[in-house]
Amino acid sequence: MTDAIDLRSDTVTRPTAGMREAMFKAPVGDDVFGEDPSVNALQDMAADILGREAALFVPSGTMANQIAIKVQTRPGDEVIVEAHAHPFNSESGAGAVISGVQFQTIPGRRGLLDPDRIRPALRPDDPHFPPSRLVCIENTHNRGGGSVYPLDCVASIRDVCQTAGLALHMDGARLFNACEASGVEPRRYAELCDTVSFCLSKGLGAPVGSLLVGDRDLIHEARRWRKLLGGGMRQAGILAAAGLYALEHHVERLAEDHRNAKTLATGLASLEGLAIDLNEVETNIVIFQVVRPDMDAYSLFERLWREGVLVLPFGPDRVRAVTHLDVSPADIEQALAVFARVLGE
Ligand SMILES: Cc1ncc(COP(=O)(O)O)c(C=O)c1O
Structure with a gap:
């Protein structure tokens, strides 16, 4: 249905003429060797926008979330998510397969986790229980209807995590939608989280790709897991160029x-x-x-x-x-x- 008005998802966008032109002209190299100038530029830009040390270009939001879980947990750990969270509901059970974690789900209002409900969900240090290790929040929340996390709510979740020694990952597949609606700068959200992922292939209109952003050591480790999962791409600059174009032209x-x-x-x-x-x-x-x-x-x-x-x-x-x-x-x-x-x- 080429003439249809397609409101199923913001993933259905096709690259614009300007984006295709940028892809056509992209300088490329072998990104598994770290030598693709367009990928490197995109990763630098993503890290800069989010005010963090490093970023990794990955093929999908699913891979970004799953690598974030992998590098911040050990097998047998528990990951706390809202009941309708994407990594729990819509990533083919990958958390169990790739990281060997189990999820504890907490119902939220329109997908948003209440920090006061996380505290009682944390496991005591007891051999009966899986160690609580990571909290994942989704901003905006897809099944919650595009709901936006208020910054102070993320700050409170961060406090709960810090006190209990848990890491915090933000699945920001639609982070820039959240920022546009709330007026909060991406870096303000990012400074509260250990890792943040965002997608280029949703509202930003690129054909492929997501970024995982965080501290240098964590992203270094993430790069190894990207390779292991088959996400090491070669002349990926053609795709990264679309991402650079999207960040320059499609955010506002x-x-x-x-x-x-x-x-x-x-x-x-x-x-x-x-x-x-x-x-x-x-x-x-x-x-x-x-x-x-x-x-x-x-x-x-x-x-x-x-x-x-x-x-x-x-x-x-x-x-x-x-x-x-x-x-x-x-x-x-x-x-x-x-x-x-x-x-x-
Ligand atoms: C909130 C959220 N996270 C992650 C993803 C996964 O992205 P991808 O389809 O690129 O794997 C989606 C996809 O719709 C999403 O809505």
Whole structure:
């Protein structure tokens, strides 16, 4: 469906002409030897933006999260995450396979962990229990509807971790959306965490790639695990160039995606049969409920699909729509007209 208005995810964006041009012209070398100038420039830029010593370019957000877990745990450790966190729910059980860790999940409000609920979840030093070693938080939270961590909440989580000797990883797949919405500089979040990952291939519009950022020693170790996992790429500068372009050209425009999400949500709220709390639309993710006896998320999805509007069912009565680089204000108006028609049938 090439002409569809694709609101399933911000991962569906295609590289712009400017980005393709940058990829075409990218100077390259062998990145496994550390000799790709474009990869090195991207890693330096990521470390600089986040105010940390070093960064590692990896193929995906999943690999960034899993390497972060690997380098900060030992087999048998416990990792504390919110119940709907990506590494627990959507990474094929990799934490168990790669790191031999178990997860303890804590329900959060819209995916955000409450520091007061982490404290009682920490394991006492007792041979019966797995050692609590790492907390992972997700900013923005995908299944939480693009919710943003307030900086003081991350600071409180950091305090809990520090007191108990745990590390803190932020899965910032959509970190720049969080920063745009909150006005918090990326480095302010990053200085509170041991590691932060962010994705280039979501709202930032690059075709591939994520960065893992942290202290030099940890990133050095991460590089070894990237190789072990098959993520050592050679002339990866072609991909890194897209990332550099994205960081230079596609960060500020995230505000546009957030405006489009608000317009979409406001339009959806006015339609009979859908329920949505407009206060919960903070970034580019809109999650709404289907509240009609004759329709559920799957049948709505199918009807919209036939009309060229793509969304993602998120359970029997929940649907997710995501705005991004390839969705214009006119597309939002058109999508709303299709919703109105489909719901009026
Ligand atoms: C919050 C979050 N973390 C990690 C990932 C994994 O990214 P990737 O698809 O690049 O592996 C995603 C993907 O949607 C995500 O939403």
